[in-house]
Amino acid sequence: MNYKNLVRAVKSILTICLVAIGSPTSIAQQNNNTELTMALDATPVTRATFNSIINSFERKTGKKVKVIKYNTNTDFNTFMAELENTKDTPDLIYDHGSLRFKSRIEKHLVEDVSKLWLDNGLTELFTPEIAKRVKVGEAYYGIPYSIHTWGFFYKQELIDKVGPIPEDWDAFVSYCLKLKELGYSVFTTSDKQPYVAAAWFEYIILRMYGLELFEQILNGEVSFQDERIQNAFIKWKQLIDLDLYDSELSALRWEQQQIYFLRNKIALFFIMTPSIKRIIDQKVRQNIHFAAFPKINAALPRYESVPSNILFISSRSKNKALAKEFLLYLAQADTQSLISEYSGASPANIHSKVGSEPVTQKSHQIISSAAGFSPFFDRGAHPDFEKVAVTLFSDFIHDPDVKKLTSGLESARPNYYSN
The missing domain is CATH 3.40.190.10 (Periplasmic binding protein-like II)
Incomplete structure (x- = not known):
């Protein structure tokens, strides 16, 4: 074989090999x-x-x-x-x-x-x-x-002292006052995670007026001056006026607050259910119970934030x-x-x-067993509106001025909703 034929043969073999093994790009794709x-x-x-x-x-x-x-x-x-x-x-x-x-x-x-x-x-x-x-x-x-859903974590010792959490609102409020008398901080909230406060608003609306109104709120279809929403704010204000929220812990994230619940400072820890897995000790977890948000309007089906x-x-x-x-x-x-x-x-x-x-x-x-689900306020509302709203809800726990809250929400609503 002469030199030129040898070169052509080598080039042919190399070409075949390159096709067989692929270019560097195709190799990367194969590994990918x-x-x-x-x-x-x-x-x-x-x-x-x-x-x-x-x-x-x-x-x-x-x-x-x-x-x-x-x-x-x-x-x-x-x-x-x-x-x-x-x-x-x-x-x-x-x-x-x-x-x-x-x-x-x-x-x-x-x-x-x-x-x-x-x-x-x-x-x-x-x-x-x-x-x-x-x-x-x-x-x-x-x-x-x-x-998942939201509700109240509470410990066995509460049942031993004052019985299980009542299922209706008036009895629930009386129960919370007993806990306060015993020296507990009944609830807490987190200024750093204001969606916790939004969960309170969501559940009070769901329990008083149901899923349809809450969906209208998420879609910006109803004014916050609506009488039903005003009634919900007043119902929420009742808990705040009774000094049931621990403002000293509000500067902490809920993950940091959890230790105060475990040490029996916080009586009712209102949070999403998967947070139970942040408690590493299984024996401690087995001493913790979970209760749904209490009924307010007994004639309504029960809806849950899911x-x-x-x-x-x-x-x-x-x-x-x-x-x-x-x-x-x-x-x-x-x-x-x-x-x-x-x-x-x-x-x-x-x-x-x-x-x-x-x-x-x-x-x-x-x-x-719920009649329907809401998606959670900060997931279902307009993303830019909810950033404003959840902060206003969190501020309301510190300053329960219904007119101020209504004004803040209602002035923001038209900026994000066209209806």
Whole structure:
């Protein structure tokens, strides 16, 4: 073989080899197809929960999932706020079933996974009320994996001293006064997390007037000067005027306040149910009970605030096929049973088992027997309006001036709602 033929032969062999092994770009893509990236908030319970299901997914599939770490929830929230301007996003992203999530859909930041839902019969796994949290029009954009509610944590020693928490308002208020006489701080709130105060407003509306009015409030369809809302403010003011809130602890986050509940300073800790898992000692947890918000209008059906947590695929994901595989895994009954066990929340999948934690079991009974769900104020109201509103609600606990609260809310409402 002469020199020119030898060169041509070598070039041919090299070309064949390059096609066989792929270019550097295609190699990167092939490696990408075996590893997912996922953004989660910094909450320890969220991290621990996903560690368990990620390990299970990796064992079953041989694929890897890398969690992007954020030191604080502020860091995670900054990432979410800047998502629109982020080119290289994680494949999968944690979120709430909220208007903020739906605004991300409108900005084309979320992958449409309707085919995944329809091809795998996922509509049979979730109630329509929960499925709509990830739905716009006829399209689906994520998987709801857990739901929870709000209510009162209280300890066995309260039952031993004054009996169980009453279920109706007047008896509940009398019960709280007894607790105050015994030296307890009955309630607390957090100025740093004003959504806690918003939960009080939400439940008083739900218990006095029901879900329809609350949804009208979320949609900006009713004035805060409405007589019904004024009555709700007056009802709430009753608790504040009786000095049942501990203002000394309000500068703390609820996570920091929890120790005061465990040390018997706070009698009734009004918070979301998964917070039970922040108490590490199982023996301590077993001494804690959970009660729904008391009835005010006995003629009304009982509605509950039921926030939902979801996972979605970024529209800029470079690994959408594997991301969809993970979402399908996340939707399954066994997976959500595991999530419920680790998180203390209820599963979104109606066929899943509820976690064994007594508080989780109790809260799930409350959710299951409710006549309907609200999404939680800061998830269902206009995102910019709720930032103003929750601060006003929190301020109201310190300064229960109904006219001032009404003026602040009503002056802000037209800025964010067109109706």
